[in-house]
Every structure is written in C-alpha cells, then in structure tokens.
Amino acid sequence: MKKILIAMLIMIILISVGCSNEPSNDLNEEQQEDKNTETITYKSENGDIEVPKNPQRIVVLYGTLSGHVMALDGNIVGVEKWSMDNPNYEGYLDNAVEVSDENIEKIMDLDPDLIITGSTNKNLDKFQKIAPTVSFTYGKLGYLEQYLEVGKLMNKEDEAKKWIDNFRAKAKKSGEDIKAKIGEDSTVSVIEGDNKQMYVFGDNWGRGTEILYKEMGLKMPEKVKEDALKEGYFALSSEVLPEYSGDYIVFSKNTEGDNSFQETKTYKNIPAVKNNRVLEVDTNKFNFNDPISLDYQLDKFIEFFLGQ
Structure with missing residues (x-):
C-alpha cells in the first residue's frame, strides 16, 4: 500500500513540474495587451x-x-x-x-x-x-x-506607398493604350443624376474622375472644364446635357432614380449615346476614391475602352 502511495506522490510531483514549465497563457495575453496599447x-x-x-x-x-x-x-x-x-x-x-x-x-x-x-x-x-x-x-x-x-x-505607410506606386503605373499604362485607341483629342464626360437634377464632374470628385483625368490624362470637354473643374462638380438640367457631353460618357447611375430622361430625343441624339460610347456604372460603387473603389473603377475603364 505504501508503495502505491509513494508512486502516486511521485506522479503528482512530476505533473506539477511539467505544468510549471509550460508557457503561461496569462502572460501571453498580457504581452498581447501591451502590444495593442x-x-x-x-x-x-x-x-x-x-x-x-x-x-x-x-x-x-x-x-x-x-x-x-x-x-x-x-x-x-x-x-x-x-x-x-x-x-x-x-x-x-x-x-x-x-x-x-x-x-x-x-x-x-x-x-x-x-x-x-x-x-x-x-x-x-x-x-x-x-x-x-x-x-x-x-x-x-x-x-x-x-x-x-x-x-x-x-x-502602415509602406503598404500605402506600394499600392499607390502600382496603381499609378497601371493607370498610366492603361491611359496610354486608351489614347492610342480613341485618339489623343477625344474627350470624356462624367455625369450623374436623374430627371430632377444632373451633375457633371471635374477631376477630384470621385466617380472615377481622378483616374480618367489625372492618371490617364484623358481630356474633358471645354464646357466641363469651364464650369466644373474649379468646384469639382456643376449642376445642370438634362436639357443642356449635350453641351457638356464628350466623345465618351461615364454615367454614374442611380438605378432607383427617375432616369426617364434617357428616353428623350435630347439624350438619344447626343453623339456619344448614338455611337454606343456610354459606360453606365452603379453610382454606389463609383462615389468614392479610396483604393478599393479606385481598383474597381480602373478595371471598369479598361474593360470599357480596351475591351480587356
């Protein structure tokens, strides 16, 4: 009986020593908390x-x-x-x-x-x-x-720099390919709105404008440059939209809005519309100019202009 008790005591001691040598979870949690603070x-x-x-x-x-x-x-x-x-x-x-x-x-x-x-x-x-x-x-x-x-x-400054360099290189190359295809002097307008109110955008108000005008170097119509470049956007009616329309149009479209102006003769007779040179995009996906949105917009432009 004594032998059994001694054996059990030795086993308990060995288990206790083994446990004391294991890493402390509490310590790891404290170290993690220090890292986070x-x-x-x-x-x-x-x-x-x-x-x-x-x-x-x-x-x-x-x-x-x-x-x-x-x-x-x-x-x-x-x-x-x-x-x-x-x-x-x-x-x-x-x-x-x-x-x-x-x-x-x-x-x-x-x-x-x-x-x-x-x-x-x-x-x-x-x-x-x-x-x-x-x-x-x-x-x-x-x-x-x-x-x-x-x-x-x-x-995470280094990560941001890396993305910026890669994005600008891709956009610049795509812009060169697009201008080679559609011509250096071809113009692009970016519009948004519905029957109640239309907008045309300059080069710093999201909707892909930064990519088209700043990175790709595509041209905006003179009328857009005069009225929208400084403020970033310009409000207009659908009746005068032809005056602000370029050879190509990017239409940031709210599918829940009243877009019946697209059925009017005024809209249908715009050269870009007649020549099937309008890219319609979801306004919810085109509003912003963060990296996630910019990557999406750039891919859309490459697909539209270059068919890739």
Missing part, C-alpha cells in the same frame, strides 16, 4: 495626437475615408450609412454596425480605440473623450495623398 504620435492637421500603434477597433464616421481603412486591413467596428450601402465593401464590414455622428452612446458601447471623422463634425470634443480621434478635411489633400496619410495614421 502601444502608441505612436500622428501629426494630424490639428496637431500631434497619440494613437494606437496597432488599432484593433476603429470607428469611421466619414464615408470618403472608410475604404482607405479597409484597404489597410483595419478592423472597422462602426461606420456610417454610405459605407454600409456600398457594394464594393461587401466582406470588409462583417464586424461593423451602422452608426452616425449623433450616436454617441452607441459608439461608446463599441469601445473603439481609434475614431476617424471629418473636420466639420460637430461632436469632435465628445468623441475625443471616448478614444483618440483624428479628423480630416475633404479635399485638403490629393486623393492619393489622403490614402498615404491614413497609412501613416495606421502605422
């Missing part, structure tokens, strides 16, 4: 802000910036309605809920470690009490500079 100093347009080096729970309240965060694999837990409704973002927002800048308590419940919003947001002071909050002014930076800034904010 490391900070960097981001030089924002409003001064230096201490932000997480590796943000884990991000709330984005500015539709033009959410795609930048997604492209850098940021985990978005709260985002505004425009982003939630964008088909291009399907799969990126599985962990997110819809919020607005009025949902202070809801945002607080999400326990964010970083909030990104626009500079005109009236609740900035309230958000700053919840988590480090960085605001951006739309149009203050070029569209690719904006992505680089978000890369700096998320401590």
